[in-house]
Amino acid sequence: MKVIPVLDIEQFEHKVPLTDFYSNDLCSHLQKNAAVVNKPHSHNFYLCVLFTKGNGIHEIDFNSYAVSTGSVFFLKPGQTHHWKFTNEPEGYIFFHTQDFYELHFSTSKLEQFPFFYSHKNTPSLNINTNKLAQLAPIYNAINNEYYDNLPYKKQKIASLIHTAYIDLARLYTLKTPTTETNSIAYIETLRALEKEIELNYKTEKSAQFYADRLHITAKHLNRICKATLGKTTTELITERVVLESKRLLVHSKNTMSSISENLGFKDYAYFSKVFKSKTKLTPLEFKKSYQ
Incomplete structure (x- = not known):
């Protein structure tokens, strides 16, 4: 039976020796992987993308979300998505496995963050210009660290991701209705x-x-x-x-x-x-x- 293609992290970058994490600036990522990313597909990893420029539509599991400056999207393994842009976007994208994050933070789980908590919570967030100016350097630092070959590389990347997710979770809970309970x-x-x-x-x-x-x-x-x-x-x-x-x-x-x-x-x-x-x-x- 034919199924929707499921992409693996190792398909995207072979020059950098990490099989459980990937990062790139968005423009380069889309150009290099146009054959696969512009068609409906799913992943076996977690994905986070930040748009610093661009307009279009991001369809995730048959729900359409507007893409604009300050858009952030979070995808869990198995979700199907594809893009439709009206102009060339800019920003940053990174993928990682569950183990990549949780092995570095043994007392933390990805599900603690509201955007990964439940499939019922929206996978999108839009942040204002001031917050974008604060978050974009973190994404840039993640990307630079990925392509550098320095000691404690994985630890540094994991720490930066953790910081980004905390900042995004704070904004998400303020702006987006989430599935929550006191129990x-x-x-x-x-x-x-x-x-x-x-x-x-x-x-x-x-x-x-x-x-x-x-x-x-x-x-x-x-x-x-x-x-x-x-x-x-x-x-x-x-x-x-x-x-x-x-x-x-x-x-x-x-x-x-x-x-x-x-x-x-x-x-x-x-x-x-x-x-x-x-x-x-x-x-x-x-x-x-x-x-």
């Missing part, structure tokens, strides 16, 4: 649920399955989902299935029936009914409307 236990359970859904959504679609995996009752899991996201467990599972359906419908040449089967539906009619309940369109109607 740390609820937060941890939601994170665990999202990971379980990611692993099993193609074959397991019952709330009870995920409750069993998390060793809690289905009723309590539903209570957590409602408190943190305002949705039921079943809605979260269905949304993940529908998102993958959209990706395959638009970005692959697979038949409707093969997509349905790949997502664990033995009956295409039922798959179509589930899809339409969330999108108001049949799978075929969605594919045609998107094209």
Whole structure:
């Protein structure tokens, strides 16, 4: 079955001996990798990009976000995206694996930052001119460190990323509605649920399955989902299935029936009914409307 291309860090830079981190100025990155980055694709790493100049659209998982001076975007592994620019952009971009960050900060997790906390939180942020002037030098320092061959290179890069993420998280929480709850236990359970859904959504679609995996009752899991996201467990599972359906419908040449089967539906009619309940369109109607 044809799938959306998943890009790996090692595809982007071979001269710099780091396989878990990559950085570049945005203009150079887009020029060097035009064959892959201008088409819909996903990554197996975390991505952060800062625009110091440029206009256009950044589409992430079928949601369109305006690109302008001061735009910042955060992508988690697995998210599909592509760009459409109306003029040549400038800025900085870096990728890293989860281990690259968390091995240097053993008591910190990427999920602590609101933009990586949940797929339900928006992956974009727009900062003003003053904040851009403060953040751009940090991105520039990350990029310079990446291409220099100095002692403690990884430690310096990780430290700079940590600083950038803290500054961005402060701005994000002020400007962007986020998924939050006062219960740390609820937060941890939601994170665990999202990971379980990611692993099993193609074959397991019952709330009870995920409750069993998390060793809690289905009723309590539903209570957590409602408190943190305002949705039921079943809605979260269905949304993940529908998102993958959209990706395959638009970005692959697979038949409707093969997509349905790949997502664990033995009956295409039922798959179509589930899809339409969330999108108001049949799978075929969605594919045609998107094209």
